[in-house]
Amino acid sequence: MKIIAGLLLIGSISALADDPSLKPQLDPAGKTKYAERYRIIVDLDGDGVDDMLLSGSPDEFGTMGGPWAVHLNRDGDYKRIGEVWAHPLAIAFEPDQARIHTDPKIHRFTRVWVYLKASGSAGSFGYFRVGRDSVDEMASIEIYPGDGGTDIGRGLYEAAFKKSPIPFKIQGSTTTDGGTVTWNESKR
Secondary structure: OHHHHHHHHHHHHHHHHOOHHHOOEEOOOOOOOEEOOEEEEEOOOOOOOOEEEEEOOHHHOEOOEEEEEEEEEEOOEEEEEEEEEEOOOOEEEEEOHHHHOOOOOOOOOEEEEEEEEOOOOOEEEEEEEEOOOOEOOOEEEEEOOOOOOOHHHHHHHHHHHOOOOOOEEEEEEEEOOOOOEEEEEOOO
């Protein structure tokens, strides 16, 4: 019985070691010991297993958003394949039509739609494409969705971010003084 319990403990520890969101983020500003982050839980590759976007520290974020590391879940091991820039309130996911291709040069799983605010009435609207081993650079156009914007800009923004075709959850971290990270649902 002790051997089984020991194997379960070792298996649990190794499973935790493979999840980068369970490693504490030191506070680069030095105000506290650890910085809190966000993560987005979403099935990017359509395999029925949750993948993850893990935010950078708060000092990297502004009104436009910030960097998110994209991790695909491969048998409990999260493989970092790239990065997107996004605001957690202006992000959506849709299946990419190139999912059906077998050629890795054109095969893509998901489009990550984002809006990067430049001013109160303008910003970049576009998407990143997630593949097996990489994230493509953002393809974007400038739109005008704000109060001083246009009906087309506001319509594009609402159509993209009202309801994501691929569901996702945003979670916020809480880190103890000892470095234990837990995650809780965050309100959108």
